[in-house]
Amino acid sequence: MGRVVVDVMPKPEILDPQGKAVANALPRLGFTQFSSVRQGKRFELEVDGPVTEEILAAAREAGEKVLSNPVIEDVVAVYEEQS
Amino acid sequence: MxxxxxxxxxxxxxxxxxxxxxxxxxxAVALWHADADLKGVDAVVLPGGFSYGDYLRAGAISRFAPVTQAIVDAAKGGLPVLGICNGFQVLTEAHLLPGSMIKNEHLSFICREQELRVENASTAWTSDYAQGELITIPLKNQDGQYVADERTLDELEGEGRVVFRYTGWNPNGSRRDIAGVSNERGNVVGLMPHPEHAVEPGFGPDGAKGPRSGTDGLKFFTSVLTSLVS
Known part of the structure; x- marks a missing residue:
């Protein structure tokens, strides 16, 4: 069984309200090292067989068409996760 | 109709x-998400809520429902379509309207009586309003911040496709105070506030005639009936 990971992040020019909220919470817990936070999404797509080039291509297409909305998000990485 | x-x-x-x-x-004709049959209706309203729990993104899963596919085809042929709140989010995900909605700038769910200015009174859903008319209808959402790139926003402004703008206060950080937009033809309109909650005295926002007397949302629905007759 193979696994493909698709990482989606809000576009850099779009303000990320969730990331901002997390960034504001961190110092309250003593984490003062981090100046900003952006929050994205990680999708794990599993296949029964091995992860082939075709599978990766399909995952990239799904990333662009379904898993992200290109108006507000970018697919930043599509890769096979080694188990 | x-x-x-x-x-x-x-x-x-x-x-x-x-x-x-x-x-x-x-x-009113009930249309079911799993049914591609539009039952020969003359117009369609996509109401608010949290379709599919807002999973993935607000409106993202609804886009692939059989009824949405049928609505997209019919809208391209001129069928009047109104998307309210989550319905607006569905229309942007389905690419019938440009832009998208992200979480409110202040991160909180908001519920208030909101004043809007009717910026385009010539769409299928706004023709009974006067150009520039101020209306007050409820607003309630979590993901209501309208965003689009600057070029798209300029296009919308230039073509008169900003249909509603927040006045007084921008409640969610929407670009250029935009509360609602239309497609090029003006048959598809989407907005975040809720006209359907301001249609009957006693149940609407506070109005000139007293508490809960506001019925400013009713003209959305009379407008489309008027546009279908003419």
């Missing part, structure tokens, strides 16, 4: 939308 009202799993305002259609003098 028969106005379809769509119900997805998680839709909340379909009954209020159907009631608004009836109060305006139309016949």
């Amino acid at each position: 028969r106005i379809g009202v769509v119900t997805f799993p998680g839709t909340l305002d379909d009954r209020d939308a159907a009631r608004a259609v009836r109060l305006a003098g139309g016949e």
Whole structure:
């Protein structure tokens, strides 16, 4: 069984309200090292067989068409996760 | 005139939308998400709520429902379509309207009586309003911040496709105070606030005639009936 990971992040020019909220919470817990936070999404797509080039291509297409909305998000990485 | 009202799993305002259609003098026809049959309706309302739990993104899963595919095809042929709140989010995900909605700038769910200015009174859903008319209808959402790139925003402004703008206060950080937009043809309109909650005295926002007397939302539904007759 193979696994493909698709990482989606809000576009850099779009303000990320969730990331901002997390960034504001961190110092309250003593984490003062981090100046900003952006929050994205990680999708794990599993296949029964091995992860082939075709599978990766399909995952990239799904990333662009379904898993992200290109108006507000970018697919930043599509890769096979080694188990 | 028969106005379809769509119900997805998680839709909340379909009954209020159907009631608004009836109060305006139309016949409300229930449309089911899993059914590609539009039952020969003359227009469609996509009501608010949290279809599919807002999983993935607000409106993202609803885009792939059989009824949405049928609505997209019919809208391209000129069928009047109104998306309210989550319905607006569905229309942007389905690419019938440009832009998208992200979480409110202040991160909180918001519920208030909101004043809007009617910026375009020539769409299928706004023709009974006066250009520049100020109306007050409820606003309630979590993901209501309208965003689009600058080029798209300039295009919308230039083509008169900003249909509603927040006045007084921008409640969610929407670009250029935009509350609602239309497609090029003006048959598809989407907005975040809820006209269907301001259609009957006693149940609407506070108005000139006293508490809960506001019925500023009713003209959405009379407008589409007027546009269908003409």
